[in-house]
Amino acid sequence: MSNPAVKPRPLPGVLLFGLLPVALWFIARPLLDPIPPLPALYASVGLSILAFLATIHLVPRLGPVFISAHLKGRDLLKIYHDPIPESMGLVCAAIYILLLMLFIPFAFSSSIMHRANGSPTPEGINIVDFPHHQLSVYLSSLLSLLTATMLGFLDDVFDIRWRHKLPIPIIASIPLLMVYYAERGNTHVVVPLPLRALLGTLVNLGPLYYIYMSLLSTFATNSINILAGINGSEVSQALIIALSVVFNDLLYLPWPIGFRVPLHLLGNKSEVEFGGVWNAGMSYGSRELVERHLFSLYFMLPLVAVCVGFLYHNWYPARAFPGDTLCYVTGMAFAVVGIQAHFSKTLLLFFIPQIFNFLLSCPQLFGLVPCPRHRVPRFDPNTNLLHPSKAIFEKPPSQLTTFVLHTFATLGLTELTVHPASGVILEATNLTILNFFLVRLGPMNEKRLVQVLMCSQVAGSLVAFVVRYGLAGLVYDGDRR
Amino acid sequence: MSNPAVKPRPLPGVLLFGLLPVALWFIARPLLDPIPPLPALYASVGLSILAFLATIHLVPRLGPVFISAHLKGRDLLKIYHDPIPESMGLVCAAIYILLLMLFIPFAFSSSIMHRANGSPTPEGINIVDFPHHQLSVYLSSLLSLLTATMLGFLDDVFDIRWRHKLPIPIIASIPLLMVYYAERGNTHVVVPLPLRALLGTLVNLGPLYYIYMSLLSTFATNSINILAGINGSEVSQALIIALSVVFNDLLYLPWPIGFRVPLHLLGNKSEVEFGGVWNAGMSYGSRELVERHLFSLYFMLPLVAVCVGFLYHNWYPARAFPGDTLCYVTGMAFAVVGIQAHFSKTLLLFFIPQIFNFLLSCPQLFGLVPCPRHRVPRFDPNTNLLHPSKAIFEKPPSQLTTFVLHTFATLGLTELTVHPASGVILEATNLTILNFFLVRLGPMNEKRLVQVLMCSQVAGSLVAFVVRYGLAGLVYDGDRR
Numbered sequence: 001m002s003n004p005a006v007k008p009r010p011l012p013g014v015l016l017f018g019l020l021p022v023a024l025w026f027i028a029r030p031l032l033d034p035i036p037p038l039p040a041l042y043a044s045v046g047l048s049i050l051a052f053l054a055t056i057h058l059v060p061r062l063g064p065v066f067i068s069a070h071l072k073g074r075d076l077l078k079i080y081h082d083p084i085p086e087s088m089g090l091v092c093a094a095i096y097i098l099l100l101m102l103f104i105p106f107a108f109s110s111s112i113m114h115r116a117n118g119s120p121t122p123e124g125i126n127i128v129d130f131p132h133h134q135l136s137v138y139l140s141s142l143l144s145l146l147t148a149t150m151l152g153f154l155d156d157v158f159d160i161r162w163r164h165k166l167p168i169p170i171i172a173s174i175p176l177l178m179v180y181y182a183e184r185g186n187t188h189v190v191v192p193l194p195l196r197a198l199l200g201t202l203v204n205l206g207p208l209y210y211i212y213m214s215l216l217s218t219f220a221t222n223s224i225n226i227l228a229g230i231n232g233s234e235v236s237q238a239l240i241i242a243l244s245v246v247f248n249d250l251l252y253l254p255w256p257i258g259f260r261v262p263l264h265l266l267g268n269k270s271e272v273e274f275g276g277v278w279n280a281g282m283s284y285g286s287r288e289l290v291e292r293h294l295f296s297l298y299f300m301l302p303l304v305a306v307c308v309g310f311l312y313h314n315w316y317p318a319r320a321f322p323g324d325t326l327c328y329v330t331g332m333a334f335a336v337v338g339i340q341a342h343f344s345k346t347l348l349l350f351f352i353p354q355i356f357n358f359l360l361s362c363p364q365l366f367g368l369v370p371c372p373r374h375r376v377p378r379f380d381p382n383t384n385l386l387h388p389s390k391a392i393f394e395k396p397p398s399q400l401t402t403f404v405l406h407t408f409a410t411l412g413l414t415e416l417t418v419h420p421a422s423g424v425i426l427e428a429t430n431l432t433i434l435n436f437f438l439v440r441l442g443p444m445n446e447k448r449l450v451q452v453l454m455c456s457q458v459a460g461s462l463v464a465f466v467v468r469y470g471l472a473g474l475v476y477d478g479d480r481r
Numbered sequence: 482m483s484n485p486a487v488k489p490r491p492l493p494g495v496l497l498f499g500l501l502p503v504a505l506w507f508i509a510r511p512l513l514d515p516i517p518p519l520p521a522l523y524a525s526v527g528l529s530i531l532a533f534l535a536t537i538h539l540v541p542r543l544g545p546v547f548i549s550a551h552l553k554g555r556d557l558l559k560i561y562h563d564p565i566p567e568s569m570g571l572v573c574a575a576i577y578i579l580l581l582m583l584f585i586p587f588a589f590s591s592s593i594m595h596r597a598n599g600s601p602t603p604e605g606i607n608i609v610d611f612p613h614h615q616l617s618v619y620l621s622s623l624l625s626l627l628t629a630t631m632l633g634f635l636d637d638v639f640d641i642r643w644r645h646k647l648p649i650p651i652i653a654s655i656p657l658l659m660v661y662y663a664e665r666g667n668t669h670v671v672v673p674l675p676l677r678a679l680l681g682t683l684v685n686l687g688p689l690y691y692i693y694m695s696l697l698s699t700f701a702t703n704s705i706n707i708l709a710g711i712n713g714s715e716v717s718q719a720l721i722i723a724l725s726v727v728f729n730d731l732l733y734l735p736w737p738i739g740f741r742v743p744l745h746l747l748g749n750k751s752e753v754e755f756g757g758v759w760n761a762g763m764s765y766g767s768r769e770l771v772e773r774h775l776f777s778l779y780f781m782l783p784l785v786a787v788c789v790g791f792l793y794h795n796w797y798p799a800r801a802f803p804g805d806t807l808c809y810v811t812g813m814a815f816a817v818v819g820i821q822a823h824f825s826k827t828l829l830l831f832f833i834p835q836i837f838n839f840l841l842s843c844p845q846l847f848g849l850v851p852c853p854r855h856r857v858p859r860f861d862p863n864t865n866l867l868h869p870s871k872a873i874f875e876k877p878p879s880q881l882t883t884f885v886l887h888t889f890a891t892l893g894l895t896e897l898t899v900h901p902a903s904g905v906i907l908e909a910t911n912l913t914i915l916n917f918f919l920v921r922l923g924p925m926n927e928k929r930l931v932q933v934l935m936c937s938q939v940a941g942s943l944v945a946f947v948v949r950y951g952l953a954g955l956v957y958d959g960d961r962r
Contacts, residue, residue, distance in 0.1 A: 069639050070551055098652070101624070104659035135663060139620035142656070143582070146627050153631075157638065158550050171579070175623070178585035182616060 005317050006082045008060035016053055023049035030106055037254070043106035044298050047099045048305040054095045055309030059088055059320050071156065073321060077230065077379040077386065077446055084318060087156040089234075089326025092306040093149040096329065099302050100142055107298065108135045134295065140179035141299065141336040145329060148172035148221070152328030165324075166222055172332055173217040176339060177210050186342075192475040213339050220338070220347075221331030223354035226361060227433060228327070229376035230386075231318035232311060232450045237354070237457055238330035239307035244350045244461040245337060246300045248468075252293040292341035299337050303330065316447040349464035353456050357433040360413060364391065364431050368401045375430040377438055377449070385443040388415065388429035396424045415439050486798045487563045489541035497534055504530035511587055518735070524587035525779050528580045529786040535576045536790025540569055540801050552637065554802060558711065558860040558867065558927055565799060568637040570715075570807025573787040574630040577810065580783050581623055588779065589616045615776065621660035622780065622817040626810060629653035629702070633809030646805075650702040653813050654695045657820060661694070667823075673956040694820050701819070701828075702812030704835035707842060708914060709808070710857035711867075712799035713792060713931045718835070718938055719811035720788035725831045725942040726818060727781045729949075733774040773822040780818050784811065797928040827949050833941035834934070838914040841894060845872065845912050849882045856911040858919055858930070866924040869896065869910035877905045896920050 026046025030039030066072065066085035073086045151168050154160075160168070187209035188202045205212065228234050307330070313320045338347035348355075364371040370391045377386035397405070405428050408414045413436055417427035429435045437452050438444065444452070507527025511520030547553065547566035554567045632649050635641075641649070668690035669683040686693065709715050788811070794801045819828035829836075845852040851872045858867040878886070886909050889895045894917055898908040910916045918933050919925070925933070 065639060071638075098655070101655050101659055104656075105662050108660075108663040109665075135660070136617040136620055139617055139624060139656075139660070143620060143624055143627065146624065146631065150627065150631055150634075153634075157552075158546055174579070174582050175585075175620075178582055179589075179616070179620070181586050182589040184590075 003080050003082050005078070005080060006084060006319060008063065009313055009315075009319055011056060011060075016056065019049055019053060023047075023053065027106075038294070040103075040107040041294065041297065044103060044301050047103055048301040051095050051099045051302045052305035052309045054099075055092055055306045056312055058091050058095070059310060059313045062091055063088070063320055071323075075231070075318060076374065076376060078317060079381050084321055086321045087153060087323030087325050088310070088313075088320040089322040089324075089329065090149070090153050090156075092310050092322075093145075093152070093325055093329040096302055096306045096333075097142065097146055097149065100145070100299070103298065104135075104138070107138070134291070136179055136183065137340055138295070138298075140175045141340055143175035144172050144217075144336055145332050147175065148217075148328040148332035149325060152323070152325035155324040155328070167218065169218045169221040169328065169332065169335075170214045172221075172328070173214045173335065176217070176336065177213060180213070180339070181210070190476065194475065212344075213335075216338060216344055216348075217332055217335035220334045220351070221328050223351055223358055224331050225324060225327040227354055227357045227453075229374065229432075230434065230446050230450055230453075231316040232314050233434075233453055234322050234327055234330075235307050235311045235314050236450060236454050238326070239304060239311060240454060240457040240461060241334060241350045242300050242304045242307060242330075244464065245296060245334070245347065246304060248343070248346060248465075249293040249297045249300065249341075252289055253297075254290065292343075296337040296341040296343075299333055303333050316450060346464070346468050349467055350461055352460035352463060353433060353453070360408075360431045360433060360436065362431075363401070363404050363408075368404060369397070369428060369431065370394070372430070375432050375435070377434055379446075380443070383443070384445055386438060386446055386449055387443045388435040388438040390417070390427045391430050392427050393425060401425075412440060484561050484563050486559070486561060487565060487800060489544065490794055490796075490800055492537060492541075497537065500530055500534060504528075504534065508587075519775070521584075521588040522775065522778065525584060525782050528584055529782040532576050532580045532783045533786035533790045535580075536573055536787045537793055539572050539576070540791060540794045543572055544569070544801055552804075556712070556799060557855065557857060559798060560862050565802055567802045568634060568804030568806050569791070569794075569801040570803040570805070570810065571630070571634050571637075573791050573803075574626075574633070574806055574810040577783055577787045577814075578623065578627055578630065581626070581780070584779065585616075585619070588619070615772070617660055617664065618821055619776070619779075621656045622821055624656035625653050625698075625817055626813050628656065629698075629809040629813035630806060633804070633806035636805040636809070647703055648699065650699045650809065650813065650816075651695045653702075653809070654698040654816065657698070657817065658691050658694060661820070662691070671957065675956060693825075694816075697819060697825055697829075698813055698816035701815045701832070702809050704832060704839055705812050706805060706808040708835055708838045708934075710855065710913075711915065711927050711931055711934075712797040713795050714915075714934055715803050715808055715811075716788050716792045716795050717931060717935050719807070720785060720792060721935060721938040721942060722815060722831045723781050723784045723788060723811075725945065726777060726815070726828065727785060729824070729827060729946075730774040730778045730781065730822075733770055735771065773824075777818040777822040777824075780814055784814050797931060827945070830945035830948055831942055833944060834914060834937050841889075841912045841914060841917065843912075844882070844885050844889075849885060850878070850909060850912065851875070853911070856913050856916070858915055860927075861924070864924070865926055867919060867927055867930055868924045869916040869919040871898070871908045872911050873908050874906060882906075893921060 023046045026042050026049065029036060029042040029046070036042060063085040066088060067083050071085060071087045072083040074081050075084055148169060151172055155165055155168065187206055188204050189209070191199045191201060191203055224234055224237055227237060310320070310322065310326070314322060334347060338344035358365075363369045364375070370393065372389075372391060375389060375391075378389040379386055402425055405414065405416055405425055408431070409416050409428075414431060415429045416425050418425055429439055433456070434449060434453065437449060437456075441452065504527045507523050507530065510517060510523035510527070517523060544566040547569060548564050552566060552568045553564040555562050556565055629650065632653055636646055636649065668687055669685050670690070672680045672682060672684055705715055705718055708718060791801070791803065791807070795803060815828060819825035844850045845856070851874065853870075853872060856870060856872075859870040860867055883906055886895065886897055886906055889912070890897050890909075895912060896910045897906050899906055910920055914937070915930060915934065918930060918937075922933065
C-alpha cells in the first residue's frame, strides 16, 4: 500500500465539515415554523448532503476491510498491481438505503403532515406532500432496492457468469410488481396519436405491463453493467442519468416564477411553459403529476449524492471499484422511479448511450462474434494510452457474421483485420461504445476516455429533452395517465 | 469430499415430490369457489411447503458454490477436517423472504379480498383477512428482515467481532420503527394490576417504546447467536420458538369447535376457553386480535418450513452451517411478530433457555471471567464425547469474580478447579447453557447434547404457556391493548 497512486485520495476536510450544519439545517427545516410548502423536500436535500458526506468518508475508511475479505481486484489498465478494494458500491447502496429509510417519517409521518396541512394555504396548488397511502409504494421501492443490493453483492461474492445474471434483476423487481398488483396499479398506456384510430386513446396492457416493468429493471441494471471497465465509467453514467431525472422532475414542481421555452423555434406548435405556482410547472395543475415527480426526487437526490461521493474515489486513477453492487442498485433506482412515477418512456430516453452500446454489443452477446471475458480497451504501458481491444476469430466467421461486421465497419463502428489474400475476417475490435470511441477518435488515456463517455451521456440527455418536450408533441397530446 | 460424513445427505425423493401438488393446491385454494373463511392462510401454508421443498433441495446444491467463495469452515467437534459450507442460512433467508414477497397479492390484493368479502357470511366473526392498510406494516417487516439478512451475511463475510456486532440488529429494526412512527403506532402499555393504583391502566411509554422495540430485536437476534456452536443448535432453537409462536397464534383463530382447558386445576380463577366460531378462539370477539395473530402466522409458518428444511442438513453430523445470517433473520422474524402483533411479553417467555444462557454468560460477556474466542464444549476424539470447556485464569481472579464464581458453583452452574493449597480459582467451565448441561448430566456426544438443548427449549415453551395463560391472570386482566 506504499504506492501513492492507490493511497486514499485526501479529503477537503474544511469544506466537508462546513456542509454538516447545512445538512442539519435542511433536515430540521420541516419541523420549524413557518412550515415551507414542500417540507419533506427540505429533509430530502439535507439527508442527501449527509449521504454525500458519509460516502466520501466511509469509502476510503472501509477499503482495507474489503481487501481483507477477498473483495479486491487489480486495475487491468494500470502499470501497478496493487489490490484495489472491489464491490465498494455496497457502501454507497447501504448509505443510500439507510437514509431513504430514515426519510420515512419526514414524508409520511402524520404529525408532520398534520402541522403542514394546518399552515395557511399559499396561492395555486397547495402540494404539501404526497399522500399517506403512498407509503406502501415507497416501501416496496425500498424493498426492491435492497433486494437489488443483496443480489449485486452476491454476484460480486459468488462471481456469477454474465449470461446467468442477466435475469437476476427481475427478482429484485418482485416487490415492486407485487405491491403494484395489490394496489391495483394502472396498467393502461396512452396510445400515440397515429395509432388512436386503431386502438383508442388508452390500451390496457394487463399482464404485459408487468412484464414491461420487470424488463425495464433488467434493462436499466444490465445496460449500466455492460458499459463498464474503465475508472469512473459506471458511477459517472449513473450520476448523469440521475441528474437528468432530477432536472426533469424539477420542471413539474411549483416554482415562484414562471417562464417559457421558445420551442416554436424547433418547429413545435405549442410552447413549453414551466414554473409558476398557479400551474405547478409542467404539471398544469395536476396534483398527481407533482406528487409523482416529488416521489422521483426523493429517490434521485440521495442517489446523486452517493454517486458524487463515490466518484471522488473512483475517478482516475481509481482508489475503489464499484463492483456489480453499484450497477444493480442504481439501475434498480432508475427502474423504480420510472415505474412508480410513470415516466418510463422519458427515462429510457436518458439511456441513449447505453442503448447504443447494447445494440452495438448484440453480435457479441448473442454469439455471432467471439466474446472474451473482458472487452475493456487494451492498455499500452509504454504510452499510457488505451487502444481498441480485439476479438480474434479462431476459425473463419460465418456468412452472417461477415455481413454484420462489414456493415458495422462501413458505419465506422468497428475496425476489421482481414486476411490480405482471402479477405476472411481475422480480427474485429470489440463491439462496445468505449472501443467505438477509440476507433473513431484514436488512442487516448483512460481519464480522457471516461470524459468522452460522460460528454456523450450529457449529449444524450440533451437529445432526450429535445425529443421529450420538442418532438413528443407530434405523437402524443397532453394526456399523461 | 470423499468423506461420507460430509457428503450431502440423501433426500427422500418420492415423499418430497408428493408434497409439490399439496403445496400447489393450498396456493390455488384462495382462487377457487367457494372461498374459504381465511383464504390467505391457505396460500401461506402452500407457500410454506414450497419454502420447505426449496430449502431442502437448494442447501446441498449450493454447498459447493459457498465453499468455492471462501464461505466455509471446519467442524471443530469432529475428527475430520473437510470444509463444511458456512453462512448457508443465507439460502434459508433468501427463500423465506422471496416467498413472503410472493405472498403479498394473496393477503393484500383487492381482487382476492373483494371476492372473499362477497361470499356469504358464516356465523360468528367474519374475518376474511386483515385489512388493506396493513400492507405498509407488512412491507416494513419485510424490509427489516431483508436488512437483517444483509447484515448477517456481511457479518459472515467481514467476520465482525462479537462486541462490535451486538448493536447491529438495531439497524435492521429501523424500517420497523420508522413505519411504526409514521403510522402513529400505539406506544401505550397495559399496567399490571398491582401497579394500577400508581400508574393507571395504560402508560404511554413514548420514545421509550421505540427503544424497547429496538432492544427486543437485538435481544432476539443475539440470544440465539450466542447459544450456538454445536450441530443443529441455532436452527433447532429457532424452530421450536417458531412452533411455539404458531401454537399460540392458533389459539386466537376462529375454529369450528370450541373447547376449554381446565385451568382451575392450576389454581387459576378463570377457565381458558378457545376455539369456536362465535368468539374466534381466545380473541373473545376482537377482530383486531385475530388479525394480529394471522399476521404473526404469515411470518411464522414459512419460518418453520425453512428451519425444518435446513435442520435436515444441519443435523449431526452437519453438512451445512447456518452462519450468523440464520440467527439474524430468525431473530428479526421473532422481533417483527412480537412488535407488530403486540405480544412481545409472551414472545420473551419462549426465550427462557436463551435468557438463562444470557444471564449465565454475563460474567464472561462483561469481562469478569476470561472469554475465549470459542466457548463450545471440548471434543474428545477418542471417546467421541463432549466435555465442558474451560476458561483459564492467567492471573488470580478478583474478589468479585471469585464471589460470583463460587456462587455459580454452589448453584451447580459451573465447575471450578482451585489451587489445592491457596484456594485460588485456576479454571472454571465456560458459562454457557451447553457447558452447564455437560456439568450437570456428564459428558455426552454432540447429537445427545443438541437433543437435550431441544428438550429444554420445549420445556421452556411449556412453562411459558402455563405462565401466560395460567399465572398472567393474577397480574393482568383481559385488557390487551
